[in-house]
Amino acid sequence: xxxxxxxxxxxxxxxxxxxxxxxxxxxxxxxxxxxxxxxxxxxxxxxxxxxxxxxxxxxxxxxxxxxxxxxxxxxxxxxxxxxxxxxxxxxxxxxxxxxxxxxxxxxxxxxxxxxxxxxxxxxxxxxxxxxxxxxxxxxxxxxxxxxxxxxxxxxxxxxxxxxxxxxxxxxxxxxxxxxxxxxxxxxxxxxxxxxxxxxxxxxxxxxxxxxxxxxxxxxxxxxxxxxxxxxxxxxxxxxxxxxxxxxxxxxxxxxxxxxxxxxxxxxxxxxxxxxxxxxxxxxxxxxxxxxxxxxxxxxxxxxxxxxxxxxxxxxxx
Numbered sequence: 001x002x003x004x005x006x007x008x009x010x011x012x013x014x015x016x017x018x019x020x021x022x023x024x025x026x027x028x029x030x031x032x033x034x035x036x037x038x039x040x041x042x043x044x045x046x047x048x049x050x051x052x053x054x055x056x057x058x059x060x061x062x063x064x065x066x067x068x069x070x071x072x073x074x075x076x077x078x079x080x081x082x083x084x085x086x087x088x089x090x091x092x093x094x095x096x097x098x099x100x101x102x103x104x105x106x107x108x109x110x111x112x113x114x115x116x117x118x119x120x121x122x123x124x125x126x127x128x129x130x131x132x133x134x135x136x137x138x139x140x141x142x143x144x145x146x147x148x149x150x151x152x153x154x155x156x157x158x159x160x161x162x163x164x165x166x167x168x169x170x171x172x173x174x175x176x177x178x179x180x181x182x183x184x185x186x187x188x189x190x191x192x193x194x195x196x197x198x199x200x201x202x203x204x205x206x207x208x209x210x211x212x213x214x215x216x217x218x219x220x221x222x223x224x225x226x227x228x229x230x231x232x233x234x235x236x237x238x239x240x241x242x243x244x245x246x247x248x249x250x251x252x253x254x255x256x257x258x259x260x261x262x263x264x265x266x267x268x269x270x271x272x273x274x275x276x277x278x279x280x281x282x283x284x285x286x287x288x289x290x291x292x293x294x295x296x297x298x299x300x301x302x303x304x305x306x307x308x309x310x311x312x313x314x315x316x317x
Contacts, residue, residue: 077107080136088144089176090124095140098122107132123172123201124164145170147177148212149188149232153202163193167212169204184227186215189251190235207239210263214248217270222278228254237263247297256281257305258293267299276302 082101084092095101099115112130119128119142127143145166152160153171164174165188174182194203211232218226229250238246243264250259261273273296280302284291295303 077135079103079105079107079110079138081138083133083137083139084142085140086142086144088124088142088146089178089181090142090144091176092140094176095119095142101138107134107136107138110138112138121200122175123170124175126166126168126170145172147174147182147185148208148215150182150185151188151193153193163202165205165208167209169206169208171202171205186229186232186250188234189231190233191237207237207263210239211237211248214261214263214270217274221271221274222281225253225256225277225281228252255291256284256294257291260293260295260297262297267297273297280304 079101080103082092082096084095099118101110110132112132116128116130119125119130124144125142126145129139129141131139133139145164145168147164148167149165151163151165151171153163155161161173162182163171164177164185165171171193188205191205193205195201196203211234215226215229215232218229231251233249233251236245236247236249238244240246246263248261248263250261253259259277261267261270267273276296277294280294283289284294284304289304290307291304292307293305295305
């Protein structure tokens with residue numbers, strides 16, 4: 001008999017009767033760790049998906065609830081106020097009207113570059129800074145030109161219009177200047193204005209810095225005399241740096257008559273000439289002399305033109 005036949009039939013066991021399910025405790029530590037990792041991954045994915053759904057629902061609800069959101073999504077911020085500063089006479093009310101600014105206008109749609117150029121085109125404004133300050137403020141900061149002389153220019157339509165001339169020679173139509181301020185600005189004579197090539201205004205008047213320096217010096221050192229200057233004559237004024245002769249005249253200065261100043265520095269700077277003017281003016285007033293003019297254009301002297309004598313009398317200081 002074969003060896004397999006000797007084995008008792010009771011001792012044979014089929015594979016079908018063997019328990020195929022291992023107990024949890026039979027899992028190795030590595031297997032349990034892998035299972036926990038899988039469960040954690042599934043849980044994270046499910047939580048992330050739920051969070052995305054909740055955020056999406058909140059965004060949709062907020063977009064319907066916000067009345068200031070446009071179709072593209074960004075918040076439309078209205079203009080709430082204008083913060084205006086200047087070193088001149090222009091006002092916030094003038095700026096709002098001139099630039100067509102209204103409370104409630106969309107702030108982001110305001111073209112600050114176009115507004116800046118519009119201000120500079122007035123020529124009264126020499127520098128302009130315009131910027132948005134969210135949520136609803138528009139900042140406007142200006143530097144203005146100040147008048148040195150005023151002039152009446154032909155409009156070409158049979159009338160005349162008042163223009164102002166600044167230190168840099170710019171000619172501009174003044175806005176918001178009080179009548180008291182304008183009344184203290186002398187008129188310019190003896191020099192014509194020239195239209196600019198583009199027809200937008202006038203070419204700058206050359207040499208106005210010298211005129212401005214003379215007026216400033218006179219107002220500082222001889223304010224009572226300078227207050228009587230209503231006209232400045234530039235008929236013999238030559239703005240070239242090396243001009244052989246360049247005179248600024250004041251046709252009428254109260255009882256002193258016509259005053260003549262030299263701008264070539266041959267007769268000294270303006271402070272020196274005004275100093276000689278005040279000295280001689282006191283002498284004329286003390287002696288009750290009747291004069292037709294004082295000329296400070298000769299070095300170290302003042303030529304006094306008397307009404308009662310044909311020849312000039314010279315006073316040296």
